Structures are given as C-alpha cells and as structure tokens.
Amino acid sequence: MPEFDILFRKARLIDGSGGPSREGDLGVRGDRIVAVGDAGDARADVEIDASGCVLAPGFIDAHAHDDLPLLLEPDLEAKVSQGVTTTVNGNCGFSLAPCPGDRGRPPAPLGAFTGNGKHLYASFEAYFRALDAAPGAVNSIFLVGHTTLRHAVMENFDRAATPAEVEAMCALLDRALSEGAAGLSTGLYYPPAYAAPTEEVIALARIAARHGAPYVTHMRDERDGVADSLEETFRIGREAGTAVIVSHHKCAGRDNHGRSAETLALIEGAAARQEVGLDAYPYTAASTFLVPERAAATARVVITASRPHPECSGRELAEIARDWGCSLLDAAERLAPGGAVYFDMNEDDVRRILAFPATMIGSDGLVMEAHPHPRAWGTFPRVLGRYAREEGLFSLETAVHKMTGLTASRFGITGRGVLAEGAFADLCLFDPEAIRDVADFATPKTRSAGVLGVWVNGEATWDRGKPTGARPGRALRRRMAGGVH
Secondary structure, eight states: OOSEEEEEEEEEEOOSSSSOOEEEEEEEETTEEEEEEOOTTOOEEEEEEOTTOEEEEOEEESSOOOTTHHHHOTTOHHHHTTTEEEEEESGGGOOSOOOOSOOOSOOTTHHHHTTTTTTOOSOHHHHHHHHHHSOOSSEEEEEEEHHHHHHHHOSOOSSOOOHHHHHHHHHHHHHHHHTTOOEEEEETTSHHHHTOOHHHHHHHHHHHHHTTOOEEEEOSOSSTTHHHHHHHHHHHHHHHTOOEEETTOOOOSGGGTTTHHHHHHHHHHHHTTSOEEEEEOSOSEEEEEOOHHHHHTSSOEEEEEESSOGGGTTOBHHHHHHHHTSOHHHHHHHHOSEEEEEEOOOHHHHHHHHHSTTEEEOOOOOTTSSSOOTHHHHHHHHIIIIIIIITOSSOHHHHHHHTTHHHHHHHTBTTOSSOOTTSBOOEEEEOTTTOBOOOOSSSOSOOOBSEEEEEETTEEEEETTEEOOOOOOOBOOEETTTEEO
16 A cells, blocks of 8 residues: 655755755645655655755745635635635635625625625524535635624614624624634725724624634724824734734835835834734735725726726726716726725835745735736745746745734734645645746736745645645634644
8 A cells, every 4th residue: 555645855944934944745635745855755646856955844825815716716716725724714804604684785895795685694604614615625714793783783884883782793703703713804994894993893803802803904094094004903913812913014105115124123113012913915016995085095006896897997097087078086996896906015024024934925926806906816926936036136045934823913814824744635736947927907817927836725726737626625723722633
C-alpha cells in the first residue's frame, strides 16, 4: 500500500510561520498533511516533482465577501485561481444571517450582498446547513454583520438603537456565535450603521468577547477622520475586552496621502496595550457602492455596476458624463444605485501598510460584479509577484506568512495556514519566478499566472491553470474551546 495519497518531492517549503524556507518533501493522506521532510523511498498514489517550485499553505483571504457567491457560484474560480483555500466572510457589517422573519427589502448596500434579501437566513444554523448541503471550492468562516443585526430588529437606521433593540441584537449575536459564527463585523462607514453610537457597538462587542471572538470593522472614516476612527476602534476593543481587526486599512483622499506613517504608529501603540490587527489589499484604488458626491470629487472613477444603466459597467465616470453632456455629479446620480472603483490612495501608503508586520492580506473582492475591481482575481499573486519578488518590499516567506499563518492565528483558525504534520492539507504550489497578477482595471476577470496547483482538504481544486470542478470546501465553525475548525 502506498504511504501517501499525494507526495510532493523536492519542493521549496514555505511553512506559513514567516521563518526561512527549506527544500523537502510533503506527504498527504486524506485531508491531512502526514509527513514533512525527507520522504525517502516512500510511495504515493500521486507523486509530484515540485523542484524549483514553492509549496505553501493555501492562502487565507482575510477580508472577503463570498457569503452569497458560495451559494450561487460555489466554484469561486476568482479565488481558487489565486491559491486561496479559505475565505473570511461577513465583513463590513454584511452577513446573510441572522435575520428571523420577513423584514422586507434590506437597506443599501446590504441588499446587494444578500440578493435584495432573498438569501437572508433566520439563523447561522440554517445558513451552515445550506453550505454543508452544497459545499463550495474553498473553506469559509463567517462574521456576524452589525448591519444585518440592525435590519433584523430596526425599522429606521438613521438613529441609535433603543435599549430594547440593542438587547435583541445582542441575543441574536449570542446565538449566532454559539452556532459557530467567527466574530462580529461592522460597516460604520455605511448609511445603515453610521448613526450607531460607539456605545451600541461596545454592547455587541462584549458578546463577541464572551465567546472569545474578534471585532472586525470597516471604520467610520478612512479619510480625514481616519485617526479618530482608529481611536474609536481601539476604545471598542478595550471596553468590550476583545481583539479588534481594522479592515482594509487605508488613508483615502489626496489630503490624507502620507498619513499612513501616523496611523500605523497609532496601531502599533495600541497593540502594545491590547490585541489589534489589520488587513490590506495591494492597490491604490478602492471599490464600494456608488456615492455620487464622492465620485464627483475623485479624480478617476470606474463604474463597476449600475442598476439603471448596466451597460455602463466598466466605463469611466468622466467618459459617461461627456457622452451624456452632464456634470460628473449628475452622471453619478443617474447611475446610482451601483458600484464604483475610486482611485484615491497613494502608492507609498499602500507599500507602508503592506510592509507593516501585523498586516494580513485580504482581497475585499466582489467576485459576482459585472466588472469588479481586479483585486477579486489578482490580490495574492500581486503581493507575491510585484511586492515580494520584483520590489523586495519583504521576503517571499514574509508575504506567505501575511496570507496564511498570521491570518489563521488572528482569526483562531486551527489546523490551517501552516505546513505541519496533522494540519489540514490546504496547499498552494506556485512558481516563484512566474507568479504575478494579470487582472487589471480594463480586464479584471483574468486569471493570474504562476499558480500551478491548489488543494483544499487534500483534494485538488486547481491544476495546471484550470479549475478541477471539485468543491471540497467546508463551512468552518468557531468553537468555544477549540478555535475555528
């Protein structure tokens, strides 16, 4: 009998810890790594000569919005083709559960993330059942969205929740975390949550703390008020007694270019007193829903989606305005509701944030948009190819750590993000000299180069540039005494 189902020979093993790589063999049996080192004359059903290639833990997307795609487009080629094996969902306050009862059409932009409410679930138990019945190609963990909780108990969102509404949200959150949700997220930037006072969020974060789960936030302001928003985030974690994670950290707007030196110093200072993490994506353009005033004030804007004018997806706002003979603001108002890419960040800030030791890598990609931001298809190869290999911003080992071991540790994901005996066989094999992003703003749905193979729980999902069609992913649950698994 062969000792292994799969045996990788002579790979450059980067184990996800951030430590140095080494040449060696790695054996897989079932869904686990069972040997790391020299396999000698051992045999396997499938033997792969990995000479000259890197074998790393499968990448963990620290900031994803794959909640609905896992149900509707479970092959998730955009992620699999990059080497991603696990995604962290429910970010920015938007989750598909819990929302008991018929609450009607959700407020924007929650509606866009939930199929206009058609895919809201009464509980995480029900959502997990749906995912277990029809698995996707990647593993997934899920945060509980604050905006979803507000929608579940409130009729109007331009005010603070009443004490009774806060109590109801806390009960829903407590149940969701007991059922396996991995933490709490907010999108305080967005209209349905902007009116929520800090105290409302602290009350919910205390429930997360009781479960040992983190608080993850798209902060109230990533522009002029970014420092104040960081201080609010730190306060929430401090008073609630839970870890905090700052989503897609940036300093947006021309007047804030260069401020990452200030914001990272604030994060570093807070991290000396409490647990603080952050994620980022490797682009100078952001993408979110279409805000006409913001679009009109940004030098360059690309429309990713428009409900009244879907034919405009992928076009620049300035070009549309010229064709229509109107102002940028008028054009944006006619295109809304929709989505847009905003070119309003600075490359030096992006580099500084990516290089910060505590920064995880997250795509924040919307894989189902007609013309998405290229980060949905290119984030992880871009970090490995452009920033590690070409620019030397950090070593390849550090880059892999930022998208594997660091992320697993921050979210408490056990048995993943590392190459070690007993760990799950989530693996990415890539050519370190060829890996790079190919997706750009003109052709965003383009596969990256250099990813040779991807395995999830020991089963191949990507093989020599093509998806295998396998869907071995698992919906991972948080357990009170054992992390997320």
